[in-house]
Amino acid sequence: MALDDLMEYDLSSSPVNYAGRPMYLERFIHGEIYRARPDVKAIVHTHAASLIPFGVSSVPLRAVHQSAAFIAQGVPVFDAREAAGMTDLLIRDAALGRALAQSLASHNAVLMRGHGAVVVGPSLPLVVRRSINLALNATFQMQAMALGGEIVYLAPQEAREVLAREDAGLDRAWEFWKRKAMSK
Secondary structure (H helix, E strand, C coil): CCHHHCCCECCCCCECCCCCCCCCCCHHHHHHHHHHCCCCCEEEEECCCCCHHHHHCCCCCCCCCHHHHHHCCCCCEECHHHHHCCCCCCCCCHHHHHHHHHHHCCCCEEEECCCEEEEEECCHHHHHHHHHHHHHHHHHHHHHHHHCCCCCCCCHHHHHHHHCCCCCCHHHHHHHHHHHHHCC
């Protein structure tokens, strides 16, 4: 990937530096969330396999480990059918992007039924951490559910304690993720 591959969009999801290149189809996810949430500075749209079951079932995704404290207030599920009827589940226009942003509301993540998830944050390093930990949390929750018995989720006070120091060690992790990405 070269610097020329990056395309910048405005809040209307129109390209700022188009230059005839193909546009990202689901750019409306980002444009409409940025428009609705000025506190959000970075967004990840993921198709992590561990998240899909929580978007298509009635089982809520909940925080089971400390690095998922950012979802302790819940993770809503966006269903494109409720916003636009039968679609291909892709966020192809501003209306679907707005509906997704409304489902996200003040949460840090939203599941997309049959499609994946969107994670938001105040910085790129933190949203990458959150995205990794959201998928891990989903795996851990499914493993705990498979064991049977009661699951002890993070309590609201525990989540607040973790979130007060959510960026602890982030610089070191960010450097590791960058090195890992650049080595591929």
